[in-house]
Amino acid sequence: MTAPTERLVVVGGDAAGMSAASQARRRKGPSELEIVAFERGRHTSYSACGIPYWIAGDAAGPGALVARTAQEHRERHIDLRLGTEVVEIDPERGRVRSRDAAGHEEWTGYDHLVLATGAEPVRPPVPGIDAPGVHGVQTLDDGEAVLRGLERPGARRAVVVGGGYIGVEMAEAMLRRGLEVTLIDRNPQPMTTLDPDMGRLVRAALEGLGVRVVSGAPVRAVLTGADGRVRAVATDTAEHRADVVVLGLGVRPQTGLAAAAGLPLGAHGGLLTDQAMRVRGSERIWAGGDCVEVLNLVSGEFQHIALGTHANKHGRVIGINIGGGYATFPGVVGTAVSKVCDVEIARTGLKESQARAAGLQFVTAVIESTSRAGYYPGAAPMTVKVLAERRTGRLLGLQIVGGDGAAKRVDVGAVALTAGMTVEQITALDLGYAPPFSPVWDPVLVAARKAADAVAADLAAG
């Protein structure tokens, strides 16, 4: 048997990296392409997004969160090296230096390199932040640490720091584990991916569930007890008792390795790639997942969005291209969905401040409707907000907060944004209607109608 003609090296064994490896393998067998994948942790291809549901007790874990195990990857002839960290990239000579758990180092040459180093949780630089009992929610090990924390005798009070997706999902999880939950957020309203008027609905939902929401309150210190473990979280004005603290402050791209190798980073610290997911200025280096920045097709600006669905798409595109095919990732429109118990939350496109920052002028419309026909059981209230560009009427953004069946309606906005539709065009869309699924006018259409009227009124006003 002759040696393979090419070697692909993957750095990071999660969604983007292993999708790239798998996709490349589908197109090129082991005789053509050798694939070596380095992962410093113990798991591959897991769903970080599933951790809150595991902690809440909805999902089994951690095994169930692993989409494909190390063994499965190895069966597909991917030389997967767990517990092995890449510590240096040498783009000149086309090689990476790795270090295994025993401290053994070696250089591995590549024909193609995929950087999928992910993101790391933001930890505010305050005293005590590294105390035992303070947890990120990024890896399966983090999830296990949180669960162990909850099982400690006397664990009764949880403080969640940060009111974004992870924050509200973890607040729900803690609540459902029977803890008293305080959510501390530096912003005036939780869920700042929504406009404040919509964030207020999320706050009301959290409070309705019994979460104490402390807004406009940056964390100043984590206070510890005599045993060295966390005992409270301090803001400027109060101390909030805590037996366990969860950090939900978002993540930032983990790109130190790439930066050291001189690869181009964007304003948010993520790697910059072309639409084929090749690192800009590189011939043989590709990048995807939480370590890259993505083009927002609505704002025209690069953003950092850590989301498993993007990572999987990136990996697939990279793998196809390395495998000799052709695929692109044109960008995102900023879609996100979440829920807090029965309240669903969704957004796509730009919120008001993002539109302003992109130089776009807009009108807005907010409507109240229901997720099903009003007479159908389980019809739940939903609020829909639309942003439409002045003059053109082009859809710029869609936000939804509502009951069962509300959130995934945001996909209509995601497709319409991608297609550059106007709100007037949206009013005519042939969306699915039957009483168990929608009022006769889908709430998204009602919001588009109101936005179209606002565009017209704005035009009439000059």
Add this chain to the structure above:
Amino acid sequence: MTAPTERLVVVGGDAAGMSAASQARRRKGPSELEIVAFERGRHTSYSACGIPYWIAGDAAGPGALVARTAQEHRERHIDLRLGTEVVEIDPERGRVRSRDAAGHEEWTGYDHLVLATGAEPVRPPVPGIDAPGVHGVQTLDDGEAVLRGLERPGARRAVVVGGGYIGVEMAEAMLRRGLEVTLIDRNPQPMTTLDPDMGRLVRAALEGLGVRVVSGAPVRAVLTGADGRVRAVATDTAEHRADVVVLGLGVRPQTGLAAAAGLPLGAHGGLLTDQAMRVRGSERIWAGGDCVEVLNLVSGEFQHIALGTHANKHGRVIGINIGGGYATFPGVVGTAVSKVCDVEIARTGLKESQARAAGLQFVTAVIESTSRAGYYPGAAPMTVKVLAERRTGRLLGLQIVGGDGAAKRVDVGAVALTAGMTVEQITALDLGYAPPFSPVWDPVLVAARKAADAVAADLAAG
């Protein structure tokens, strides 16, 4: 007070007609526009789509199914005449002849005429079809008649004739009322708005619920007992005992009045309009709702689709135009959603036979996935089928059968069809992802990926 400058006459007091009246009224007050609406029945603006859920006991009825009562319309200065039928249109002189319940006739002149005469259930021309105990499901009076039939002592067996939306919804309703249900359908599979391979899943769902599905069996006669009431439904090979029979054979446009006035009808018997919903060749006559044909934007052909959501859109467009504004109804893409107990059914675009009839060549892809992340509770199986045009890869159709959360995903296809997207473009769509709402690859994207591969393979094969 001077007389209004114009008079709008509306024929038909349901969704299309009363939406047109309401929208025109919003734009022109009673001093500018007099509105007279004739409705031969007893109710206005009701949801015929809600009748199966009322009969099943899910929804209160019939009042709850009325979106706006006669009284509410009258408060908005609409001169609504219930129990009064328009029996002739005289387009030359711009007037209609009406007849009230007492047989009194009169002519009413119009400046604008809106025809919203709806549709009537198809009744097969077989012996006994008009026997007591055989019911359509079109009006609230029909609904009450079915309920009275179910309450008769000894009512134990229901036969539903027709396996389309109304048929399967009524089968579920009867089942939930505790009846033994037989569904008799002339087609090889129920739900012929889907391809047979997808219809088979609906059949399995019905049978799983305990409905006896008799396919490929046209009804030949309704047999009556000594009391003159229905006792069985006969096909070529069997008699099916029935205490109550429900006709779910679809509807046809009710356009006798329009035909007699020489207005243009299409191949399916519906009125033909332009995009502003003005009857072709007419200056002052508009039409909307179940009595018109609509352009299918994918096939390029006119179709008859009776659906409340279209009727409401038509009415709004007509009312805006009559009121001096501008709006259009560009057409449909053929979206429909339904459910049988926990099994959701959805389709948009063209099924295989429709694509062929339109001269389109295509590839297909069918995938199995789940409605939520696999590890999330309530993740239900769903099957997705995609039709994509050969060579161009343009999406032609999408069909879904699956559990909770499956059906409304069809809206992604509806928007993509409207925008003319290819399946390759769909693979990159930024759809909402979080474990409670979707696997990391939304099932629609998975199907689009497989279809894109099929398009490529077909191209490669020449």
